[in-house]
Amino acid sequence: MPGRMSAPLHLSRRRFLQGTAAGVGLLVGFDLPVGRAVAQTGGVLAPNAFVRIAPDNTVTIIAKHIEFGQGTYTGLATILAEELDADWSQVRVESAPADVSRYNNLFFGPAQGTGGSTSVANSWEQLRKAGAMARAMLVAAAAREWSVPAAEITVERGVLSHARTGRRATFGELASKAATLPPPADVKLKDPKDFKLIGRRIPRLDSKAKTDGTAQFTMDVYLSDMLTALIARPPRFGARVRTVDAAAARRVKGVTDVVQVPAGIAVLARNFWAARKGRRALRIDWDESGAERRGTDELFAAYRALARQPGTRARRDGDPDAAIAGATRVLEAVYEFPYLAHAPMEPLDCVVRLTPGGCEVWAGSQFPTIDHAVVAQVVGLPPDKVRIHTLLGGGSFGRRATPNGDVAGEAASIAKTIAGRQPVKLVWTREDDITGGRYRPLYVHRLRAGLDPAGRIVGWEHRIVGQSIIKGTPFDPLYVKDGIDATSVEGATTLPYDIPSIGVELHTTEVGVPVLWWRSVGSTHTAFSTETFLDELAHAAGRDPLELRRALLKNHPRHLGVLELAAQKAGWDVPLPRGRARGIAVHESFGTCVAQVAEVSLGRDGLPKVERVVCAVDCGVAVNPDVIRAQMEGGIGFGLGAGLWSEITLVQGRVQQSNFHDYRPLRIEEMPLVEVYIVPSAAPPTGVGEPGVPPIAPAVANALFHLTGRRVRRLPFARPTA
Amino acid sequence: MVTLRVNGTSRTVDVDPDTPVLWALRDDLRLTGTKFGCGVAQCGACTILIDGHAARSCVTPVGAIQGREVVTIEGASGQVAQAVQEAWRRLDVVQCGYCQSGQIMSAIALLSEIARPSDADIDAAMTGNVCRCATYVRIRAAIHEAAKTLGG
Numbered sequence: 001m002p003g004r005m006s007a008p009l010h011l012s013r014r015r016f017l018q019g020t021a022a023g024v025g026l027l028v029g030f031d032l033p034v035g036r037a038v039a040q041t042g043g044v045l046a047p048n049a050f051v052r053i054a055p056d057n058t059v060t061i062i063a064k065h066i067e068f069g070q071g072t073y074t075g076l077a078t079i080l081a082e083e084l085d086a087d088w089s090q091v092r093v094e095s096a097p098a099d100v101s102r103y104n105n106l107f108f109g110p111a112q113g114t115g116g117s118t119s120v121a122n123s124w125e126q127l128r129k130a131g132a133m134a135r136a137m138l139v140a141a142a143a144r145e146w147s148v149p150a151a152e153i154t155v156e157r158g159v160l161s162h163a164r165t166g167r168r169a170t171f172g173e174l175a176s177k178a179a180t181l182p183p184p185a186d187v188k189l190k191d192p193k194d195f196k197l198i199g200r201r202i203p204r205l206d207s208k209a210k211t212d213g214t215a216q217f218t219m220d221v222y223l224s225d226m227l228t229a230l231i232a233r234p235p236r237f238g239a240r241v242r243t244v245d246a247a248a249a250r251r252v253k254g255v256t257d258v259v260q261v262p263a264g265i266a267v268l269a270r271n272f273w274a275a276r277k278g279r280r281a282l283r284i285d286w287d288e289s290g291a292e293r294r295g296t297d298e299l300f301a302a303y304r305a306l307a308r309q310p311g312t313r314a315r316r317d318g319d320p321d322a323a324i325a326g327a328t329r330v331l332e333a334v335y336e337f338p339y340l341a342h343a344p345m346e347p348l349d350c351v352v353r354l355t356p357g358g359c360e361v362w363a364g365s366q367f368p369t370i371d372h373a374v375v376a377q378v379v380g381l382p383p384d385k386v387r388i389h390t391l392l393g394g395g396s397f398g399r400r401a402t403p404n405g406d407v408a409g410e411a412a413s414i415a416k417t418i419a420g421r422q423p424v425k426l427v428w429t430r431e432d433d434i435t436g437g438r439y440r441p442l443y444v445h446r447l448r449a450g451l452d453p454a455g456r457i458v459g460w461e462h463r464i465v466g467q468s469i470i471k472g473t474p475f476d477p478l479y480v481k482d483g484i485d486a487t488s489v490e491g492a493t494t495l496p497y498d499i500p501s502i503g504v505e506l507h508t509t510e511v512g513v514p515v516l517w518w519r520s521v522g523s524t525h526t527a528f529s530t531e532t533f534l535d536e537l538a539h540a541a542g543r544d545p546l547e548l549r550r551a552l553l554k555n556h557p558r559h560l561g562v563l564e565l566a567a568q569k570a571g572w573d574v575p576l577p578r579g580r581a582r583g584i585a586v587h588e589s590f591g592t593c594v595a596q597v598a599e600v601s602l603g604r605d606g607l608p609k610v611e612r613v614v615c616a617v618d619c620g621v622a623v624n625p626d627v628i629r630a631q632m633e634g635g636i637g638f639g640l641g642a643g644l645w646s647e648i649t650l651v652q653g654r655v656q657q658s659n660f661h662d663y664r665p666l667r668i669e670e671m672p673l674v675e676v677y678i679v680p681s682a683a684p685p686t687g688v689g690e691p692g693v694p695p696i697a698p699a700v701a702n703a704l705f706h707l708t709g710r711r712v713r714r715l716p717f718a719r720p721t722a
Numbered sequence: 723m724v725t726l727r728v729n730g731t732s733r734t735v736d737v738d739p740d741t742p743v744l745w746a747l748r749d750d751l752r753l754t755g756t757k758f759g760c761g762v763a764q765c766g767a768c769t770i771l772i773d774g775h776a777a778r779s780c781v782t783p784v785g786a787i788q789g790r791e792v793v794t795i796e797g798a799s800g801q802v803a804q805a806v807q808e809a810w811r812r813l814d815v816v817q818c819g820y821c822q823s824g825q826i827m828s829a830i831a832l833l834s835e836i837a838r839p840s841d842a843d844i845d846a847a848m849t850g851n852v853c854r855c856a857t858y859v860r861i862r863a864a865i866h867e868a869a870k871t872l873g874g
Contacts, residue, residue: 069818069855203814210819211810213755213795217820220754228749253738271749272758273741345759345767345820345854394757394820395854430760626814630860634817637856660764660852669845671858 043176047137047183049102050130051080057158057172059086061127064096064103064112065119066366067206068344068393068400069634070689071627072119074204076127078624079120082197083131083190086171087158093205098368098388109478113367115401115517117590117687120623124685132187134178138171141178145169192621192682201626206392217394219427221351221362226423227256229414230275230432232265232282236291236653237437238512241265241284248281256422258282261413263406268418272427292512293653296442299511300336303444303465307334311463311505312483315493318501323459327450331540335447335529336714337466338647340440340518341433341663346394348428350411354420358385363408364393366401370474374405378412397519397638399438403473406438434663435655439648440518441467441488442511445529449499455541457552459501462492462530467515468508483508487517491526491587491694496559497534497552513650519638520690523589527694528643528701528715531585535702536711545584545702546572558618559586561679562595565616569677570597580611583702585695591686592619593679596636596695598672600703607718608704610640610672613696618679619686628688629676635692636674641666643697644717724784728753729797739785744768746784747794755795755823759852766851769824770794776831778850795823801872802833809868817855825851829865838869 045053052060061080067073073093081091096103096112103112106122135155142160143150146167153162161168192198209215234240244265246258254274259266265282269275324330351362352375359379365371368388376383388408393400400407411426418424428436443466450459468485470476479486484506486493492504518524538548546567553560563586576582579601586595596615603609615632622628645664649656657663701712725734726743728751735750742761747753747770756779759767763778770779771793798807806829809815816822825848832839832847839847844865853861 069816071817203811204816206819207811207814207816210816210822211807211826212798213753213823215819216754217757219758220748222749222752222754271737271745273737273745273749343854345757345765345818345852347758393818395818397854427758430762430765630814630817630857633859634856637858638854641856659762660760661762665765665852665854666856666858667852668848668858668861671856671862674859 043179045134045137045175045179047134048130049096050127051084051134053134053138053171053175055172055175057090057170058092059084059090059158059171060092060094062096063093064105064123065114066095066364066390066393068364068396070119070631071204071624072114073206074202075120075623075627076123077205078197078202079124079127080131082195083128084135085155085157085196088197088202090158090171091205095390098365098372098390100369111367111369113369113401115366115398117592117689117691119687120685121591121687128189129187132189133183136184136187137178137181138174140181141174142169145174145177198621198623199625202624204627215392217346218349218351218362218364218391219346219394221391221425223351223353223423226351226425227268227270228272228275229266229268229411229424229426230279230429231261231263231410231426232267232279232284233432233436234264234286234291236288236293237514238291239286239288240290242287243285245283248283249278252278252281257418259414259417261410261417263410263413266414266417268414268424276429291653294511295651295653296339296649299442300444303442303509304334306465306507306509307444307446307463309507311465311507313503314484314489314506315502315504320459320461320501320503323501324448324450324461327458328453329451329540330448331536332446332448333533333536333711333713335445337443337525337528338649338715339442339513340642340646341648342397342399342518343433343663343665344393344395344397344399347430347433348399348407349426350407351423351425352411352415353423354379354412354415356420358387359412359415361386361388361408361411362391363388364396364400365390365408366393366396367405370403371405371408374409375412378409379416398517398521402438402516403475430660431658434648434657434659437514438516439513440524441469441515443525445525447529447533449533449537451537451541455543457497457499457537460495460499461503463505463507464489464492464526465507466509467511467513469515469517469521471508487522489526490522491589492530494588495530496556496588498555499552520589520693523587523694527585527587528698531587531695531698532701532712535583535705549584549586558593559588562586562593562616562618565677565679566595566597566614569616569675570599570614572597581703581706583699583704583706585699585702587694589691589694592617592688592691594632594691594695596699598696598699598703600700600707602707605718607644608700610670610700612673612675613699614675614677615692616677616679617688617691618681619688619691620681620683621685622678622681623685625678628678631688632676632692633674635690636696637666637671639693639696640670640672640700643700643715644670647716725788726784726792727790728792729794735784737784740783742780743770743782743784743787743792744779747779753794753796757820757823759821764852765821766828767821767824769827769851771827771831774831774834776828795827798826798830803830805868805871806830806833806864809864809871813860813864813867815857815860815864817857821851821853825853825861829861829868832865833869833872838873839865
């Protein structure tokens with residue numbers, strides 16, 4: 001996800017009251033767990049777009065961000081419930097509808113969306129104020145009802161009380177009275193020392209539904225008379241249908257339609273199995289004249305050649321060329337990173353019901369604003385006739401956030417082609433997902449650095465070669481500046497080490513393989529090359545890798561804080577038994593600093609077996625420490641799986657992997673023990689969904705070097721047999 | 723027409739015998755807790771119990787299981803199932819949650835066979851269940867915790 005989008009947009013936080021006060025009205029959304037649409041009824045206190053308090057004493061928090069595992073529903077609810085002084089047991093959450101006028105991401109400007117680990121960060125002040133506003137209205141209602149001064153009323157765990165008169169009332173009892181009062185012009189927020197929910201272990205709101213089978217994902221939407229659609233997609237990116245023979249497909253029992261759409265040939269059937277049989281029976285002649293025919297071997301060769309040429313400057317401190325030329329010792333390393341698929345557990349899917357008067361969409365939509373516009377355009381309806389219901393997402397890792405609304409657009413195009421005769425559920429099979437593109441781009445990095453006689457790094461030069469994720473998308477004006485896509489170089493341009501001369505250059509390549517952000521985006525590759533190269537320099541200079549980092553981070557207290565904490569908890573100075581080694585890495589992404597120490601032994605086939613990971617994180621105020629721990633654990637597993645196993649390769653333009661047997665995810669026996677420590681902080685919270693990922697692969701690679709003397713310059717550690 | 727025993731009830735579905743149990747459960751019986759993840763028995767999201775043993779419903783044809791007892795997450799009940807689900811909730815194992823029905827069904831099958839599984843037993847029983855959120859640390863801990871609960 002786009003990372004550094006926050007700075008220019010923080011101002012819009014100030015406009016929150018205008019935004020939310022206008023939001024009173026009919027709220028329609030989805031309740032956990034069953035996804036039932038509910039309309040607001042009378043007697044409900046709904047002072048802003050983010051909370052409803054009903055006479056039955058439930059507090060419903062409306063989440064403008066999608067929940068796809070990162071714990072956002074729980075985190076957002078914690079923030080609002082804190083200022084409201086609600087009891088956690090009365091708190092519910094439901095998904096906000098797609099409505100940019102009320103639910104935009106304050107860091108994305110005029111767009112509703114989830115990504116860049118921004119959900120809690122951009123909502124922090126907004127939801128605190130929303131909760132405080134509702135609390136103030138309940139207090140005002142009690143003050144009137146009891147004829148006592150508002151200042152004498154206390155609120156605790158969903159109950160208002162007045163000590164002098166002994167009056168008490170629940171939120172539910174006061175909701176309808178409070179709903180008749182005007183919202184306050186301004187509200188006072190709590191002193192953090194009075195927080196009762198924030199910073200505590202608060203149970204997730206979605207645990208029950210996700211352990212009894214009732215949690216509803218898009219895949220679980222079944223509308224009356226709905227058809228399942230699969231699309232036969234081109235064998236090479238950029239190919240198009242020339243002719244199709246659908247006779248055999250149409251004869252498959254249960255198949256109702258075979259239609260051509262921009263993405264390929266769609267087979268519609270009464271159920272998935274018939275659609276799959278029908279798709280297999282298609283005979284398609286593809287026009288591959290415009291297709292990408294290069295393989296990944298050719299791309300790596302071309303990128304390596306480019307990495308020897310100067311690129312577009314992305315950062316320039318001092319004079320790195322002169323510094324390196326004058327160094328007593330120069331190190332150079334070339335790193336290679338493969339294409340990566342996201343492979344969320346819930347394959348991509350979308351349900352569309354198109355009727356003459358409107359269009360409804362059910363999707364795990366990470367960018368509702370984009371999906372909204374794309375669907376409206378495809379079906380030819382004004383946007384106010386299109387409604388998007390955002391359901392739980394079965395993982396995403398960036399894949400459900402496309403700048404062109406690909407999946408929703410495909411589903412809409414099918415619905416349009418059959419003139420809305422029946423609702424349609426588009427399903428991507430796992431093979432479609434693995435072979436269908438939108439990968440983390442393939443990159444080559446070349447790093448050079450010079451040491452002086454004292455073992456100090458005097459110059460650092462970093463060249464990156466790869467496709468741009470952002471170029472040519474609606475995000476281009478925001479994130480591409482002077483030919484530099486910020487997401488290609490983040491983590492390299494933000495290198496925190498105090499080195500007098502630093503140069504970062506970029507070559508942006510044009511390849512017909514579609515690419516996309518992948519959990520932690522640029523840091524997926526920049527953290528690896530910078531943190532392993534620094535380790536090489538430490539070794540060359542005869543310095544301890546922790547000591548060298550410490551010396552270079554004197555002016556970066558947050559980096560230093562996590563580094564010291566992780567090293568201390570890991571017992572960095574305590575010798576390990578024979579056959580084990582430690583590696584360390586520290587990286588900041590999305591405003592969150594994470595350091596990890598990996599303890600590694602040698603497993604099968606020369607692969608590292610990661611025994612234990614000690615992780616320290618500084619993400620500002622720890623809104624929900626257990627969710628933070630879970631995201632670090634999960635980020636470590638996700639990053640480790642990719643580092644060990646994951647690679648998409650192409651031969652003559654054809655993707656060689658197809659499912660989890662050859663695009664191998666991490667499995668339980670490979671998961672290390674993980675310990676997570678959170679640096680106490682009073683700073684505004686930053687995100688945790690992505691920042692746990694970047695440090696793990698370099699920490700493991702550094703440990704592997706200390707164990708074997710072998711440097712890993714190409715990921716994954718294991719080269720799969722295609 | 724195929725008749726299946728699902729969660730203690732006989733259900734008749736109008737599908738070809740080669741249809742995977744997964745799609746009969748989902749598309750015909752609307753038991754959507756059992757998930758489609760890969761279609762080739764590589765991820766375990768579709769795990770159900772057949773006569774008490776964990777099975778991948780995405781590659782099991784309905785024609786092959788007539789007369790056998792199928793249990794899905796919706797029908798998971800009894801001491802072991804309860805202990806597993808409660809441990810999952812106490813430890814907040816879930817993240818996106820999509821694989822968790824399958825994880826829980828595999829864990830129920832494991833604990834029904836081995837009352838106090840070792841880490842190696844857990845690896846062997848759970849290796850077929852992928853979690854892309856990598857909730858594995860907590861899955862392991864929850865299985866140990868459920869075993870402890872059941873052991874009294």
